[in-house]
Amino acid sequence: MPQLTIAEATDLAVRGLTRAGMSAANARITADHLVDAALCGHEFSSLPRVIALAEAMRGKPAAKPTRVIRENHCSALIDGGDNVAYVVSILAVDKAVEIARKNGVAVVCANNTWFSGRLAYYVERAAREGFVAMHTTNTTARVAPHGSADRLLGTNPFAIAFPSEDDPLIIDIGTSQTTWGDVVLARTKGVPLPEGMAVSPSGHPTSDPQLALEGAILPWGGARGAGLALAVQLLGILAGSELVIDDISNYGLFFVLIDPKLFMPSDQFPARVTALRQIVAGSRPLAGHDSVRVPGDRSQRLRRENLAKGVINLDETVHARLAELATGTNNQ
């Protein structure tokens, strides 16, 4: 398996994305996100996304500059100019940090954007500045509401990060039983889906990936998880997305940032987050389990280890395709 240094991996992604039509600055923001995903062990969300991004950009007119179209002292609304959400989310969270630093609270929404990556990446950025950060985005309709056979909702992730005395404590969850990418992968591999992931176009349970792609992915967590998926959809609509997103465009990004110093003396909240994390990690595991894992800890440990090694492993096929994209050979 090819090994790349972090600089090499970043450069490969930047070249692929700029050749696909992204500005150099935006390609760098996106590449940093993808390389971080690789460092954190999220292979699917990392460099292979360059291929999907290049494909999606091929059908799109050139993006426009982003604009802050409304702003008051605790909120802002950003028009993403049809730029990729890897970039617009960074602009939005940085705007939220700027507002929350001044006024303690920020609600920032963004629309006219698409493809967002790991939400953990954005909320971590804000939590490292000392803020509690909540973030949702709605996405292309692939998922049925509870009890429905029609795809109306996105995979609609929800994330929240809390500043601590070391790495932020991050919770980042999707609200669908599986992802579109996983269903496509199952079809490519010719393997069935696990039970309970999807329904066929007629609304019957299916483990056939092709029928699932024509039908709908099920929401995660029954009525409760589906409720959360619907909430994320409505927060996206608050941000200006379509009611139902039929193509890869006009996602709605929603951020809330809160300065804990509004509610307690400086440094007290990060210390309490660290204390709770230690209580949870030190609690007695269930019978048959070795230890109790706090959300996000595995990603952060892998990142520390991989940063120490300074290299990223890349699947050979993905590497070959990225090299093609980066040099413009065979770029049909």
Next chain:
Amino acid sequence: MPQLTIAEATDLAVRGLTRAGMSAANARITADHLVDAALCGHEFSSLPRVIALAEAMRGKPAAKPTRVIRENHCSALIDGGDNVAYVVSILAVDKAVEIARKNGVAVVCANNTWFSGRLAYYVERAAREGFVAMHTTNTTARVAPHGSADRLLGTNPFAIAFPSEDDPLIIDIGTSQTTWGDVVLARTKGVPLPEGMAVSPSGHPTSDPQLALEGAILPWGGARGAGLALAVQLLGILAGSELVIDDISNYGLFFVLIDPKLFMPSDQFPARVTALRQIVAGSRPLAGHDSVRVPGDRSQRLRRENLAKGVINLDETVHARLAELATGTNNQ
């Protein structure tokens, strides 16, 4: 089964709560909540709670007045004075409405309070004023974190409401597999718990309610649901709760209110919520199902029907016990 008019039911609850030591004003606020729960078909969360509240108050010193202890133009922190959260949540959400009406956004936290009722009740109140309202509260530690056998988290509900052109669209979910009350009820009835609800003190799965009460309730929704439970715990800590709440006190209430007019012209958001609700309710049901139900719609339909009838049905045993509490007979 005894039938009471709404006025009779309210009066019965008020008398029981004042005899238990609550002020007349606070008893009325609490009774209104409990009667609304009855109207909405949530029997367990309705008048029987008077019995649990009276029992909890018996062990407590008299509550102190509530106080706003910190405030800026987008946030406030309330000391609940050890008053019941049925009351403190109303004060907190009304404070949030006041702030959000002026500045578009409000983050309000409250602590030194206990027992909260249906979170839907509070977020609906704010959504009827035109705001998107998010609310969490952490509660007495009964639930184990993901992979843990120790009870460290509360049943930690999460609710969000969206204003629409008719009743607000409300999502209100607990983050535990079952409630403490349901486990106690199973023990009283001598019936086993369903699979996967709880673990024994040694961390083994159990369906024995007594072992579950000595052990821990499991979080709902695997790692994802447990992540949400942990997030609610941390938001409670942000509001000033204990890290782990060992008794019935010092819950942390957290509210975020957002005026949709920050992001789009007046009335546009409620119209879009109504439009999405109609799309979901009108979508094709799964094979074998009759219709697709939008979260909260059943409660709101029952409330309309029961308000039209003007009466509440009450279990005979509960009615007898409430009558005792209200008149002070046999009140040991």
